[in-house]
Amino acid sequence: MRTSLDCVPCILRQALEAARRVSSDPLLHELFLREVLQWASEMDLDGPPPVLAQRIHGRLRELSGVEDPYRSEKDAQNRMALKLLPELKAKVESSRDPLGSAVRLAIAGNVIDLGVHGQIDEADLRRALRTALEEPLLGDLEVLRREAEKAQRILYLADNAGEIVLDYLLIEQLGPSRVTVGVRGAPVLNDATHADARNAGLDVMARVIDNGSDIPGTVLEDCSSAFRNAMDEADLILAKGQGNFETLSQESRNLFFLFKAKCRVIADHAQVPLGAHVVARPRACAFVAREVPPGRNP
């Protein structure tokens, strides 16, 4: 999707927050914000927002000399989600619809997003998980179920640390032997990399590959050829989070986006209400939201 003009003030706010995270020097914050303002004044709005985010976070890593500024937050987010994993696993397994419940919980994990929100604590996450199980799920869960039944090779594109722990539940339901998990190729924001897949225990359960890119989304031209091959070989792709939706929504592959619509621009693009939990297909403009009643879940 194109970058909306409404994304620009939001990107600037995120850039300032990120600068304060890597440095306590107000002069660096100011110089960096001026640099981002200059870039934004000339940016190509035809590209999706994560492309500017890549530039912003790359420059911050360069300025600060810190290779992975969000490492400690990502570790904390993984620990927080791992603590809840046993009870969530039991909930999924005792559910009348384990796949549906796992989809809902995987989408709930998408609240752990330092780009949109600030810090998320355990109470926030528990609230998000409860909401995801209780509220209607918009989109094509039944189509996803049918496609998942017949798929041979499933590529599962992860989004954030912490969230990736909840993806474990869904990957388990899909059948890990036919799943490849895709993570970012290098640290950017709190997006999940190989280290997070390992922390979530995914590496001993499924094949994990990285996409070779440090964009907080999936821009194929920026990805490795190995990753592009995995995209081509998959007969079903599940893509988590807003960043993957922003960068892949024009694709014509057999793709399902699983995310929570956390901002107005994304909600409008997916034609769902703000805050909705969504299973969307590509060409979101043609996407007709159908409610899956929560009665299907425990």
Added chain:
Amino acid sequence: MRTSLDCVPCILRQALEAARRVSSDPLLHELFLREVLQWASEMDLDGPPPVLAQRIHGRLRELSGVEDPYRSEKDAQNRMALKLLPELKAKVESSRDPLGSAVRLAIAGNVIDLGVHGQIDEADLRRALRTALEEPLLGDLEVLRREAEKAQRILYLADNAGEIVLDYLLIEQLGPSRVTVGVRGAPVLNDATHADARNAGLDVMARVIDNGSDIPGTVLEDCSSAFRNAMDEADLILAKGQGNFETLSQESRNLFFLFKAKCRVIADHAQVPLGAHVVARPRACAFVAREVPPGRNP
């Protein structure tokens, strides 16, 4: 006060909202946003935020050819407040502390601010008025009361349309014969001009002057000499709203700021909680918030 880095994303959001208000052409919105990004990348942060707002709104009037883009909103805001005026006047007059109640209601009127909020409707305004009468008022109301008792010439700097109707109640309590009301010299945002003072009935009650400037605040170097004389001659100045606080907080005059702290940057500068109703003095850093219990009011 200096412009905080946190003001920059907020100013950009306001600029985009303003562009959409004056034109329905997405190309104009984009070109304008790029222009503001360019300005912001080079802006002097030593100045207060209203100086950039002046430039933004001046340029939009130029681009759109519309001299007063907020005229219809301002008229609606004045009508909305005028509708409530008789009951509020009765409330003030029957209060145990008419001056205190009028101060509280004048501060409540400060929610009518298109720079910070979007549209405010009658229900929002009624809620704000109720809150202002019930919640603690932070600051120097008792000092203001003493200064008002002995003042010969009071200059009352108005802020927004709609809000200026509620200022009527306070000016009535201060004694209109010694009050001069200052309004902006030209339209900018929904700030009050001569037209709004007339709509509020202030011109038949007190002397009204404009400051000769289209900054949504009071930057003396940008004001007319007649207005600067009025500032010098006043032995007490009441300045409404965040814009006046942002631009006059370094002054050493006998000045009281009356406003609602609607954003984090202003609240921090005034050392009060976000959302507080404040009677602040200049050099806000030394300002010690003292609560005036609501029991003093009806």
